[in-house]
Every structure is written in C-alpha cells, then in structure tokens.
Amino acid sequence: MMVNEINNKVLKEKMFVKELDNGLKIFFMPKEGYTKQYAIFATNYGSNDSKFIIPGESEITQVPDGIAHFLEHKLFEEPEGSIFDKFSELGSDVNAYTNFNSTCYLFSSTDKFYENLELLVHFVQSPYFTDENVEKEKGIIGQEIKMYDDNPNWKVFFNSLKAMYHNHPVKIDIAGTVESISKITKKDLYKCYDTFYDPSNMIVFVVGDLDCEKVFSIIEKNQKKKEKIKEEIERIYPEEPSTIVQNMIEEHLDVSIPLFNIAFKDVDHSLDGKELFKKDIATKIILDMVFGRSSSLYTKLYEEGLINDTFESEYTGEVDYGYSMIGGESKNPKEVFKKVLNHIQNLKSLGLDQEDFERIKRKHIGEYVSYYNSVEYIATTFVAYHFKNIHIFDYLEVLKEIEFDHIQKRFEKHFNQDCCVLSIISPKDVH
Amino acid sequence: MLKKLKPIQIGKHINLHMIQTDKFKTNLISVYFQRPLRKEEVTKNALISMILPRGTKTYSSSKEIAKVLEDLYGSYIGCDVAKKGERNIFQFYMKLPNGKYIEDPEIFQKGMNILNEFINDPYKINGLLKNDYVNQEKENLKEKIEGRKNDKMKYAYDRCIEEMCKEEDYSLYVYGSIEDLEKLSEEELYKHYEKILHTSVVDICVVGDFNQEEMEKMIKKNIKIDQKEVVLVEREKIEYNPYEVKLIKEPMDVNQGKLSLGYRTNIPFESELYHPLVVYSNILGGGPNSKLFRNVREKESLCYSIFSRVDKFKSLMLINAGIEFENYEKTLSLVKEQVSSMNQGEFSQEDIESAKKSIITSIRSMTDSPYMMSEFYYTQAISHNEDTIEEMIEKIKHVTKEDIIKVAQKIKLDTIYFLTGKEEVL
Structure with missing residues (x-):
C-alpha cells in the first residue's frame, strides 16, 4: 500500500494519505509541538440520507427522521456498558456529532494516543443495539430536541431551510422530532448501520505530534477482518425545484428582541471538487464584501440602529444544495430585509468594487492561515470538505484563480430576490 | 517544558x-x-x-x-x-x-x-x-x-x-x-x-x-500605559454558611425546564483543598463518566445535558440540567443523592483516576490555544500563583480520596433555581 504525501508550502504543513484494501481512507497530519492529539472517524452519512437503496436490494428503504443522529448516540453502547468509561480510563475526551451529510466520532487526548485510536476504531465498528437500550435513549434525545426548541438561533436557521426547500431533506431537523424518533427500532438502526458504516464509505483523520507509520499500522491491523461492500449505496434525494416555498416565515418564542435570517437559495449546484470549492470561496468573499464589517450596508444598518454586532453572514455549499444566510438581531427585521434587497439591487446596477475584492481576499488568506492553529478546526473542516471531494490544502491555489469578473457574475446570479426568504423569531405577545 | x-x-x-x-x-x-x-x-x-x-x-x-x-x-x-x-x-x-x-x-x-x-x-x-x-x-x-x-x-x-x-x-x-x-x-x-x-x-x-x-x-x-495612582483590587469574601436553602422558581415561556443548583464550597483557591475540589467536581459532574451523567442521564433518561462546574475566584460550585418541568422533584432528589454520596465517600479509586486524567488532559490542552495560554497566565497572575502547567498537574496528581471527602464535607447547598414553564408556577 502506498502512502501519499501532500505538502502545503505556504502553511508549512503536510499530510499523509493511505487507502486500505477495504476502502477505508486514512489521513494523518503531523503537528509538531502540539500537546493535543486528535482523531475523527467519520462516515459519509448524515440526516439527509433517510431514503436509499441498500446494495443488493432493489426496493427503496425509508427510515424515520433523526435516525443517523440516534445511531450516533447508540454506538457508544457496548455489551459491557458505555464506551465512555474506557475513554475516561485513558483520560481522553470522546465525543460525536451528526450533521446533514456526515456522522463523526472523535476524541482528543494528550497521552496514550494509540490506545485511544484503537478504541475509537473498534467501538464505531461494533454496534450493539438492544430493544431496551434503544428505548432508553428516546428520553435522552427527547430532551436534546427540547433543548434546541428553546434555542432561538437554531429555530431561525431551521425555519429558513423550511421556507427554502420544498422536498430536500435538509429541511428536516437533524435529530428528528420526539414523534419520529419514537418509531425507531433496533432493526432500523442495524439496517442503516450496515449500509452506511461500510469502510469504503468512511475515513479516519488524525492530527497531532505523532508517528506516521504507527498511526497507519494500528488502523490497518484493526481493519484486516473488515471487508467492504462492493456496490455503491444509492441515495435517493427528491427532485428539488429551484423556487422557494414561501418568502416569509415567522415563529414566536420568549426572546427579548426579534432574530432574523435572510437566506438565498443556491440554485447553481451539482458541482463537486475544485469547482464547488471555487464557488464556496467566491461566495464567501462576496458575502464579506457586501455584508461585512467594512461594507457600506453594514455601516448604514448599524448606525440606523437596525442591526447590532450579532449581524453575520455565511455560505454553505454542498453538492446537491446550498444557501447564503445573513442574520442577527433586529428591532425591525422587515425593514432590514427591505434595505438588504434594495442594496443588492443597487449594487447590481453599480457593480461591486474591485478594491473591496482585493482587500477581502487578503482577509480570507490571513484567516485561512490562522485556522491552522486549531487541531479541532483542521480535523472537522477536513472531513466536511473531503466528503465533497475537496482537499482543504487547495484553498490558496483556488482562491488565487478567482478573478473579479467571476465574483461579479456569481453575485448577480446567486443574490436573486426570487430565491430569497426571510425567517423571523419574534418575541411572544405580552398580552 | x-x-x-x-x-x-x-x-x-x-x-x-x-x-x-x-x-x-x-x-x-x-x-x-x-x-x-x-x-x-x-x-x-x-x-x-x-x-x-x-x-x-x-x-x-x-x-x-x-x-x-x-x-x-x-x-x-x-x-x-x-x-x-x-x-x-x-x-x-x-x-x-x-x-x-x-x-x-x-x-x-x-x-x-x-x-x-x-x-x-x-x-x-x-x-x-x-x-x-x-x-x-x-x-x-x-x-x-x-x-x-x-x-x-x-x-x-x-x-x-x-x-x-x-x-x-x-x-x-x-x-x-x-x-x-x-x-x-x-x-x-x-x-x-x-x-x-x-x-x-x-x-x-x-x-x-x-x-x-x-x-x-x-x-x-x-503600548503606552500612563499609570498614576494605581488602586489595587481587594480579594473577595468567599466564606458563607447558608442557614437555609433558597428556592427560586422563575416562570418563562420555555419548552424545557432548566435546573440550577448553587453551592458554596467555602474553599478559597489559595487553599490546599482547591485541587481536591476540582477533582471532586469532575467526579460528580465533569463529563460522561461522572456520577450525574451516569445516574441522572444514562440510568434515568431525565436529561441530555447535566454538569457541575467550579467558580474558582468566588468558591462556588454550580450544577445545571435541562429537564421536563414535571421531573423537577425527581431530578432534584437524584442530584442531592449523588452529592451526598460524595460525602459518604461512595466513589472508587478508578473514579478518582479518571477524573484526574480528564483534568490533566484539559490542562495540557490549553497549551495548544494562544487564547487559553493568555488566559491561563493572566488567571495565575491575578491569583498570585506562579505554578506552571506542569506544577498544576502535579498538584492534581497528589489529590487523595481523603482530601476529596474533606471537600465534600465543606460544600453547602445555598440556592435552588428552576426556570420553568409559565403554567407551572401559577
């Protein structure tokens, strides 16, 4: 088996890559002088994957909403109890998260790394579900869901997805609902596990001041017995129109001031790899140029008291969907919405400013470099981008290819009023 | 080093x-x-x-x-x-x-x-x-x-x-x-x-x-700093013995109740019992191996989030959990049970070792974050403590079960606060 080495001269960082016979890919990034050692074992399987064809079958399988997240909770269970105890004995922190497109299991340690790594790889590959332990988890996840129900930021975000997407599963809560998880059975969990936790659908990412060969050999030894399923998993995503569902969505919660989120649905998709990366970087630069701290729009809204320093913008670009979101707190979200749309209209006729473009580009280069301080950031970002066929080391190279003209075109196309929604969380009526 | x-x-x-x-x-x-x-x-x-x-x-x-x-x-x-x-x-x-x-x-x-x-x-x-x-x-x-x-x-x-x-x-x-x-x-x-x-x-x-x-x-x-008459900040008072437990229920339009228990530890950070207190809190509610996590979450499915935390300077300890409104009494009595079991010394040598390792891991991890390093140096400076990270770790390693029980006996519940639904209080 060949180990590939990838270097990044600007960052002065490198990475080693190896693919095992069973399809599992292992990535290792040395971080000399770092105390923390960090590993993620991730599967390309998230809350969006609730409809699929199991390799070898012809029928479509549909599972209850929230199952990927439920599965994440249950993998910590072993016949002899919870795996938490074993990590605790080693003194490391183990954790996991599920998002729309992946489920990630991770630990961070400062000692006994290789034992931790073995344990991580082992527990993720040893499901143990019983009727009883599945039932017990419903109460815990029920409380997790309720915790999010009280979180206005989460609500304003999810409501904007619901207003944008007709059919795409990204509009469904990652954890599902109390009702949907009540239907989850042991059998469902095994079905999803067997389909998506195949080594060929997974990667391991390791970062720290560690020995490269040892990292690879430990995982390799552990994987000898695990074979891969030959066929591709077919994931069924429903046809998604390029229109939005509704341009306004409002909900009331016990908050002191309204929260808002203005979202632009990206209709330019089905890209992956460098093309997707280019779109991602370009859109983020535009967001900073138009809505960032140095923009005239931000200054105007701020000075009029319409926004405060919670105002932020972000872009998410996946293979099959994407969106820009601009949001924060405001006494008058509808007025902000109106002014944002007007401003975009004006910019479309006046054109963006090339000087802003050059300056924001510098900002993004500096921020990109600074992110490499954090092993958590490196690991979680690497995994998320890897599943879109993007290598995060390519960032600077792709950024340099982006020309002002491209930025202009993307701005005109993506920031389209017809694909835009306003989500508001308003205070509850005092009456 | x-x-x-x-x-x-x-x-x-x-x-x-x-x-x-x-x-x-x-x-x-x-x-x-x-x-x-x-x-x-x-x-x-x-x-x-x-x-x-x-x-x-x-x-x-x-x-x-x-x-x-x-x-x-x-x-x-x-x-x-x-x-x-x-x-x-x-x-x-x-x-x-x-x-x-x-x-x-x-x-x-x-x-x-x-x-x-x-x-x-x-x-x-x-x-x-x-x-x-x-x-x-x-x-x-x-x-x-x-x-x-x-x-x-x-x-x-x-x-x-x-x-x-x-x-x-x-x-x-x-x-x-x-x-x-x-x-x-x-x-x-x-x-x-x-x-x-x-x-x-x-x-x-x-x-x-x-x-x-x-x-x-x-x-x-x-960096020009023009100091004139500098005024030093006094050390806060930290020893309090609550003569009765305060109970506050606050109604709000929420989906989940938030229970918060405030304790007076009566242990100043200068005390030799401070490091045992850190270990105590970790055993009780530090992470997924803690007593609260295992007994309130995993055994009883009462919550998703539960933890305890020490407030170093003011010598407080807080326990927090998000629960159903109707599970208030049940959770409160389970939490109290766990706290009093600490008093009785009902925790094993493995619990102590796990807690120490987890604390040491988080102390060591600070060295990988510029912001945390800065905060660490500053916190040490205002506590008049010259201990390095390694010395702090040594002190954690030396904590014994007896020390932890001594800590347990000093800690007093002061206030129970429950953020609950609007209908629940009326």
Whole structure:
C-alpha cells in the first residue's frame, strides 16, 4: 500500500494519505509541538440520507427522521456498558456529532494516543443495539430536541431551510422530532448501520505530534477482518425545484428582541471538487464584501440602529444544495430585509468594487492561515470538505484563480430576490 | 517544558508575560486592566468596551478600523469586559497572522500601532467620545442586557448565581443594568475611561513566535500605559454558611425546564483543598463518566445535558440540567443523592483516576490555544500563583480520596433555581 504525501508550502504543513484494501481512507497530519492529539472517524452519512437503496436490494428503504443522529448516540453502547468509561480510563475526551451529510466520532487526548485510536476504531465498528437500550435513549434525545426548541438561533436557521426547500431533506431537523424518533427500532438502526458504516464509505483523520507509520499500522491491523461492500449505496434525494416555498416565515418564542435570517437559495449546484470549492470561496468573499464589517450596508444598518454586532453572514455549499444566510438581531427585521434587497439591487446596477475584492481576499488568506492553529478546526473542516471531494490544502491555489469578473457574475446570479426568504423569531405577545 | 511563571515588570503595576512558541500561525497580544466589580462602574465599563471599537484618532469609524484590519490579512482587534470573582476585567485583544505565513513582514509593528491607538486614542470630538457613538452603543447595550434571557441555559446559570449572591457584588451582571445605563453622560464616561487607564493594574500577555528581548522592547515602546495612582483590587469574601436553602422558581415561556443548583464550597483557591475540589467536581459532574451523567442521564433518561462546574475566584460550585418541568422533584432528589454520596465517600479509586486524567488532559490542552495560554497566565497572575502547567498537574496528581471527602464535607447547598414553564408556577 502506498502512502501519499501532500505538502502545503505556504502553511508549512503536510499530510499523509493511505487507502486500505477495504476502502477505508486514512489521513494523518503531523503537528509538531502540539500537546493535543486528535482523531475523527467519520462516515459519509448524515440526516439527509433517510431514503436509499441498500446494495443488493432493489426496493427503496425509508427510515424515520433523526435516525443517523440516534445511531450516533447508540454506538457508544457496548455489551459491557458505555464506551465512555474506557475513554475516561485513558483520560481522553470522546465525543460525536451528526450533521446533514456526515456522522463523526472523535476524541482528543494528550497521552496514550494509540490506545485511544484503537478504541475509537473498534467501538464505531461494533454496534450493539438492544430493544431496551434503544428505548432508553428516546428520553435522552427527547430532551436534546427540547433543548434546541428553546434555542432561538437554531429555530431561525431551521425555519429558513423550511421556507427554502420544498422536498430536500435538509429541511428536516437533524435529530428528528420526539414523534419520529419514537418509531425507531433496533432493526432500523442495524439496517442503516450496515449500509452506511461500510469502510469504503468512511475515513479516519488524525492530527497531532505523532508517528506516521504507527498511526497507519494500528488502523490497518484493526481493519484486516473488515471487508467492504462492493456496490455503491444509492441515495435517493427528491427532485428539488429551484423556487422557494414561501418568502416569509415567522415563529414566536420568549426572546427579548426579534432574530432574523435572510437566506438565498443556491440554485447553481451539482458541482463537486475544485469547482464547488471555487464557488464556496467566491461566495464567501462576496458575502464579506457586501455584508461585512467594512461594507457600506453594514455601516448604514448599524448606525440606523437596525442591526447590532450579532449581524453575520455565511455560505454553505454542498453538492446537491446550498444557501447564503445573513442574520442577527433586529428591532425591525422587515425593514432590514427591505434595505438588504434594495442594496443588492443597487449594487447590481453599480457593480461591486474591485478594491473591496482585493482587500477581502487578503482577509480570507490571513484567516485561512490562522485556522491552522486549531487541531479541532483542521480535523472537522477536513472531513466536511473531503466528503465533497475537496482537499482543504487547495484553498490558496483556488482562491488565487478567482478573478473579479467571476465574483461579479456569481453575485448577480446567486443574490436573486426570487430565491430569497426571510425567517423571523419574534418575541411572544405580552398580552 | 514550561518554566516557572515569571512575568517581566515593565512598569510599577504593569507586568509582561511572554509565551514564546513557534507552533502557532498567529501572534496574540492581550492587555488586561483590572477593575473592582462594583455597581458604580460595571455598566460604564461595559458601555466603554462597546464604544472604543467605534473609532480611533486615525480610523474614525468602525468601518475604517475594519478596512485596515482586513488589509492586515484579517487581523482581529477587540475589547470586552469579563468577571473574574469580584474583579471586573477590562480587556483588549489583538490577533495577527504571523508574518512568516503571509506577504507582510511588518504586520506585527503595524498591528501594535493600531492596538496602542485603540487603547489610548479613542475617537473624540471636543475632548469627549462622539455623541452618536455613545447613544448608539447605549441602545445596543440595552438590547444586550435585555437579551440575557435568549440563551436559556446560560440565563438559568447566571440567575442562580445572582440569587445566591444577592447581597454581594458578585451578583452584578457583567454588562451592567439598564437603570444605571440610562443616566450615563459623555463627560462621566470619558472621565471613567481615564480612570481605567490611569489607576488599574495592567497585565500584558503575548503568545506567538518572536524574540523575547525584541518583543519586550517593542511592547515598552509601542503600548503606552500612563499609570498614576494605581488602586489595587481587594480579594473577595468567599466564606458563607447558608442557614437555609433558597428556592427560586422563575416562570418563562420555555419548552424545557432548566435546573440550577448553587453551592458554596467555602474553599478559597489559595487553599490546599482547591485541587481536591476540582477533582471532586469532575467526579460528580465533569463529563460522561461522572456520577450525574451516569445516574441522572444514562440510568434515568431525565436529561441530555447535566454538569457541575467550579467558580474558582468566588468558591462556588454550580450544577445545571435541562429537564421536563414535571421531573423537577425527581431530578432534584437524584442530584442531592449523588452529592451526598460524595460525602459518604461512595466513589472508587478508578473514579478518582479518571477524573484526574480528564483534568490533566484539559490542562495540557490549553497549551495548544494562544487564547487559553493568555488566559491561563493572566488567571495565575491575578491569583498570585506562579505554578506552571506542569506544577498544576502535579498538584492534581497528589489529590487523595481523603482530601476529596474533606471537600465534600465543606460544600453547602445555598440556592435552588428552576426556570420553568409559565403554567407551572401559577
């Protein structure tokens, strides 16, 4: 088996890559002088994957909403109890998260790394579900869901997805609902596990001041017995129109001031790899140029008291969907919405400013470099981008290819009023 | 290996802490001004920390500041207030990419000039902070204070402390109060800012890759702090023996109840029982291996989130959980049961070892974050503690079961706070 080495001269960082016979890919990034050692074992399987064809079958399988997240909770269970105890004995922190497109299991340690790594790889590959332990988890996840129900930021975000997407599963809560998880059975969990936790659908990412060969050999030894399923998993995503569902969505919660989120649905998709990366970087630069701290729009809204320093913008670009979101707190979200749309209209006729473009580009280069301080950031970002066929080391190279003209075109196309929604969380009526 | 913490004194009450390492891509400078936490000034401090980012002498608006920072490869400058026991810390941060990784070798020098101006030369008109900026930020601060309740978990945590320490300055909210905010005039504010600059003990931390001698010279030359009559902040009172447990139920329109239990540990951070207290809290509610997690979450499925946390300076311990309203009694009695089992010594040697390892891992992990290193050095400085990370770890390793039981016997429940549904209280 060949180990590939990838270097990044600007960052002065490198990475080693190896693919095992069973399809599992292992990535290792040395971080000399770092105390923390960090590993993620991730599967390309998230809350969006609730409809699929199991390799070898012809029928479509549909599972209850929230199952990927439920599965994440249950993998910590072993016949002899919870795996938490074993990590605790080693003194490391183990954790996991599920998002729309992946489920990630991770630990961070400062000692006994290789034992931790073995344990991580082992527990993720040893499901143990019983009727009883599945039932017990419903109460815990029920409380997790309720915790999010009280979180206005989460609500304003999810409501904007619901207003944008007709059919795409990204509009469904990652954890599902109390009702949907009540239907989850042991059998469902095994079905999803067997389909998506195949080594060929997974990667391991390791970062720290560690020995490269040892990292690879430990995982390799552990994987000898695990074979891969030959066929591709077919994931069924429903046809998604390029229109939005509704341009306004409002909900009331016990908050002191309204929260808002203005979202632009990206209709330019089905890209992956460098093309997707280019779109991602370009859109983020535009967001900073138009809505960032140095923009005239931000200054105007701020000075009029319409926004405060919670105002932020972000872009998410996946293979099959994407969106820009601009949001924060405001006494008058509808007025902000109106002014944002007007401003975009004006910019479309006046054109963006090339000087802003050059300056924001510098900002993004500096921020990109600074992110490499954090092993958590490196690991979680690497995994998320890897599943879109993007290598995060390519960032600077792709950024340099982006020309002002491209930025202009993307701005005109993506920031389209017809694909835009306003989500508001308003205070509850005092009456 | 980290040596004994020895800051360099660069002024009568100015200490410089240099943390030199080549592993980061950035350089971080933090400047901390120490203030007493008092009703008379907490709101002013918060408001000033919001006005300063609005403009400096050269960069007269936040837009101009943003532009110059973007030009400096996305450098960050900020100013904030924090509460460390009954100290109100007024702090500045500047983070810059290290010149090695970008095409600007002068970046650090440029950054220092901006930071110095940010601290010493805020934008003024006729000797006062700009009226518009003051009024806009008053409005923003008002929103921030009212916005406390938006994060229900944090709100319950803060409110528990507030009720528990009602008669103490520690109950003051770090962003102050609306009542005090409305009265503030521009004259008063600027006078107060001058007081911060001239009368506070100052600590400067620098984390990154640099030559120590050059850095010392550079800081002395570029960061000008004009100290006059410096006022030292007194140590807070921490020993309290509640004669009865306070019970507060606050109704709010929430989906989930938030239970918060406030304890007086009666253990000052200078005490030899402080490290055992840290281990105690970890065994009780430190993580997924803790008693609370195992018994309240895993066995009874009562919650998703549950933890305990020690407040070092004020010697408090808080336990927090998000639960169904109707499970209040059940959860409360389970939590109390777990706390009293600690008193009885019902925890194993493995529990102690796991807790120690988990604490050691988090202490060691601090060395990988510039911000956490800066905070660590500063926290040690204001606790008059010269222990390095390694020494701290040694102290954790030496904690015994007997020490932990001694801790358990000192801890007293003071306040039970429950954020509950609107119908639940009526």
